[in-house]
Amino acid sequence: MPQERKRNSQDLANFLGDRPNSSPDWQTQLTAVARRFDQEYRRESFGLPPEVEAMPIFPEWAGGSLAAKIASPFWEIAQPRKQQRCLDIGCGVSFLIYPWRDWDAFFYGQDISEVARDTLNARGPQLNSKLFKGVQVGGAHRLNYEEQFDLAIATGFSCYYPLDYWSTVLSEVRRVLKPDGLFVFDVIDPDSAIAENWAILETYLGAEVFLEPLTTWEKTIQAAAAKVVKKQPGELFQLYKVRFT
Secondary structure (H helix, E strand, O other), rough: OOHHHHHHHHHHHHHOOOOOOOOOOOOHHHHHHHHHHHHOOOOOOOOOOOOHHHHHHHHHHHHHHHHHHHHHOHHHHHHHHOOOEEEOOOOOHHHHHOOHHHHHEEEEEOOOHHHHHHHHHHHHHHHOOOOEEEEEEEEEOOOOOOOEEEEEEEEHHHHHOHHHHHHHHHHHHHHHEEEEEEEEEEEEEOOOOOOOHHHHHHHHOOOOOOOOHHHHHHHHEEEEEEEEEEEEEEEOOOEEEEEOO
């Protein structure tokens, strides 16, 4: 185990390294993340090398149990309420798998994946045409909405971008939220037991991961004139519920 830990740490240094957070090539990363998730939604093979398949985390990922294990239950700290207008950023296929009908809240989505966009726009209205308001394609740094939302949600993707990108996301979310609106999002806890292995796996899947201390994230939140209302730790991600001041 110590030898494996050492190898993983070396891999982490090679793939994640001490990369600067300033002046990133956002488009390169956006394209890589979109490609990675389009491939997953199409259920295409990633062709991973044997050393990745030998990692302890791989069987859970390959069997499909890892996604459910690490998904952040945003509704536990900010459940959508009846007739609320909710924006799910990086929504994936959220409307198809979470109980939006039970919440009776209006769902608006935006995702970087065209496959996710097309899937939801085709199936969402069939599931509930009253609550489903459509999905736009695009990155979180440029929201294709002018509506004022009661709640914005962004889980599972902050780790793919540097902090200055996320500062822009926070600004965009503030723009589309009502003055008393809430924003719920998650970030990787780099001290979690599976953080390094997960980051290495995601890198091989095509999307590099940034591991930042939670204290650094909280400084970024504060710099965006947002106040943490509640936080909730998880297996890999920590959830934050914030309100802009």
